[in-house]
Amino acid sequence: MRRRLVRAGASGELGSVALLAATSLLALVGALAHWQLVTIAALAASVLCEPLVQRYAPTFGRLLGQADLGPTTRAALRGGVVALAGVGLWESRWPAVAFAVVFGAYLLLHCAHAFCVAQLRKAHSRPVLTRNVDTAAGAREVWGIRPHRWRREVPAQLAVVVPAICVTEGSWVVWVLGTLAVTLQMMLVIGPVADVLASRTARGDGVRKPKMVPIQTFIDDYRPEVVLHLSGSKTSAYQVNVWLPTLERLRQRTLIVLRDDELFHALDATSLPVICAASGSDLMSLDLSHVRVALFPTNIGNNIHILRLPTLMSAFIGHGDSDKSASAIPYARVYDEIWVAGEAGADRYRRAALGIADDAFVRVGRPQITDVETASQRPPPPVPTVLYAPTWEGWNSGQAYSSVLAIGDRLVEHVLSMPGRLRLVYRPHPLIGARDPRVRDAHLQIVRRIEAANTSGRTDGAYTSTLSVTLDPEGSAVAEQAAHALVDRSFWEGLDPAAHVVVQPGASDPTLVSCFNESSALVADISSVLSDFVASEKPYAVFNPTHTDADRFVADFPSAAAGTTVMGNGTGIEEFVAVVAGDAPDDRMTDRSRLAEYLLGPATSRTFATFQHAVDALCDRAGRERAPHRA
Incomplete structure (x- = not known):
């Protein structure tokens, strides 16, 4: 929590939140002191601060929500300020009745909107992102959290709270503008409600979630033979980017599987199909029986979601050749083959005494350094x-x-x-x-x-x-x-x-x-x-x-x-x-x-041809040794 507060303050978020707090406090003081114009101005300003908090202070916005002071609670507090101000302003009961009805309806719709948005965020918190994949699956936009939400929210809330403290006896202004506010809020709620109902009624194919069905359809049509799998932050993107030109030249149909959204967005340009599935259960629900070879540029726990498949064979290809201690660790025993650039790579594993058989080492050169000039x-x-x-x-x-x-x-x-x-x-x-x-x-x-x-x-x-x-x-x-x-x-x-x-x-x-x-x-x-x-x-x-x-x-x-x-x-x-x-x-x-x-x-072996030969050989080996698992 302390880190988030420091980060929020350092990024200039305090200004928007301070303005929201100041205007809200001023509105409360104005209501208690029966300062009508001050209360009106402060309430209107506090409503106008809401989009500023959403846009410029998202961290503080989340913290306020965790403290039960989210947008819905703040709207209810403004209603309380209006009621408090009305005690000294309303000369009859009709403005109070009108405000109670329209504000109650507005607040009910506001709660419904917040509930639907929370449900949609939960349902789509781990979307599947794709590139060069002919499917509608991917990161969907969640209703209610788009930047232009406040184009309707601000006028609706202003139309509810401001007129009620502008009148002393008549109620028709409160009824008319309040009805308009409720209508605007209802228009805002329709989309999320429909989306929630659609997500609740959607069904998969009995094995995987609805969002994974079009992904599986693409895989069935594409029939990938080689998969490269990587998990990590955006700073790990170089580990896959270094292989993209080589993978594009393979004669085998190749699919890239990533596990983190920020890694997906940091990926360099490629014509290969890319699927980013953060959830292990989502990835494991896919049928990858067409794949013969899985390539791994780094050792990470999420690799298990591909390594578990008995229908394919695996090879660790790394993301560079070096004498670092991380280049030879016990994790390497999980792979069927370890592809090294030269004899030095195999010697590293031998010196580490990891119990890896010599026939697991395949020398593939370094296709990335073909253009290095002497x-x-x-x-x-x-x-x-x-x-x-x-x-x-x-x-x-x-x-x-x-x-x-x-x-x-x-x-x-x-x-x-x-x-x-x-x-x-x-x-x-x-x-x-x-x-x-x-x-x-x-x-x-x-x-x-x-x-x-x-x-x-x-x-x-x-x-x-x-x-x-x-x-x-x-x-x-x-x-x-x-x-x-x-x-x-x-x-x-x-x-x-x-x-x-x-x-x-x-x-x-x-x-x-x-x-x-x-x-x-x-x-x-x-x-x-x-x-x-x-x-x-x-x-x-x-x-x-x-x-x-x-x-x-x-x-x-x-x-x-x-x-x-x-x-x-x-x-x-x-x-x-x-x-x-x-x-x-x-x-x-x-x-x-x-x-x-x-x-x-x-x-002569630091070429793409050497790497292609290694892929061909492992595909052939997988075809022979893993055939019983594909029956």
Whole structure:
């Protein structure tokens, strides 16, 4: 509760709520003091504050509802204020009778509206969202919570409460305007009532809910052979986005199944059908017997809702190749196969001693790095460029590989101290600072330092990427990837060659591969960024987050074997920067070539064709071994 109050106050919601409270209190004071004009004005103002609270103070609006001070209660309190004011104003009983009848009818309809909206919210609290699916199923709009609700609500409430304290004896004004208010409120209630009745009478097919029936119809017609399943917040979208171009090229019919609304809305453009079913029971009610292979880019509990199906076979594909401890955990035993880029991936599981048989490992290369260019394939940039791409701090201290807090500021300052000789491109992990505010502060300090370097006269040009990429959510990921590549090239060509750049990972920023190709060298942490960059065979340095010496660190994290190790005290930074600036020789080229093959497989196998072959093989295996379960 305290967090919600702080968040509400910080976002400027207090103003609308304070205005509502002040006008309501003033109306009460005016009624007690028999100040007719003050009471009228304050009541009208408090009614007009209702849409402001709904639009600008939703958090406080929910808190007021939890305290039994929702819109219906507030309307009833205004009625009480009118009755209190009428004690000193009405000279006969007829205004009181008229107000009691029309306000009672209005309040009854208001309660009916609130009840219906609550029922609809409950019924559709977990909608099924779809993309590229030919069905009417999806996120439906709930009557009564649309922004224009108050276009009828405000006039209706004003027509009930204001006229009653404008008259002293006659009642015809109260009757006429009150009837109009009741009519408006009735029009507002008709929709929700009809919707509630429809939802109560709707029936499924005996197995699944009505909302899932059209989804099943689509699945029966589409007959997907491959499913990719992912659950997580919007910050996890990169875990599926990285696979979209590859999945679109598969010869098998492919379906993407997501489990969280915010993840669905953060999904990049794709022509593949997408279903987002937050409820496990909704997803498990679907018949997915046509599916042969399920692919999983991350280990998460919701995977069980697909893994439970005996009619398909599963493969863990990950969302990047790295030496992080999360790359080899016991959860992996649930999959039929574990797809790794190269032999290094299989060795990680072997070192972890998880009891996974060798025949479970399938080497599929890295189709995402097909466009990574080696130093010999592209002329060097006019100014040697250091790409600093740190990872985030991880979910816990056991996965804290990030260098930002330990050496980030020192590294950046060292590179920026050589204007004209070195350029810096800073591209942090999308989750940087998500768990540890100290890391977030260090990240922001780096951004400010780069901004200052660009604006102090050392370099010219913008310090942040400002690309313009128009994404069609239902468009092709392959086409968008090609379009993005052209925009990336235009961005780099239009930038001052010496300008430092901050790249915030997102749909409108230069891709990681683009940053690789524009860089002369990389400074990174233990992550998939490091493994993918090795394909370029360019110099790199890697941060040692452990308390072990460099030799032990390389033994534990083989992806660091062909680079410069940077220790927690900054040792190694000057040595590496000297190599990039050309002040020291680069004598690790042969080592990097060997390491690239170990991490990612032979250059000829880091292709889509290798991945397609793995999908074909697992589909064939599922057809043989799971046939009895589909009988």
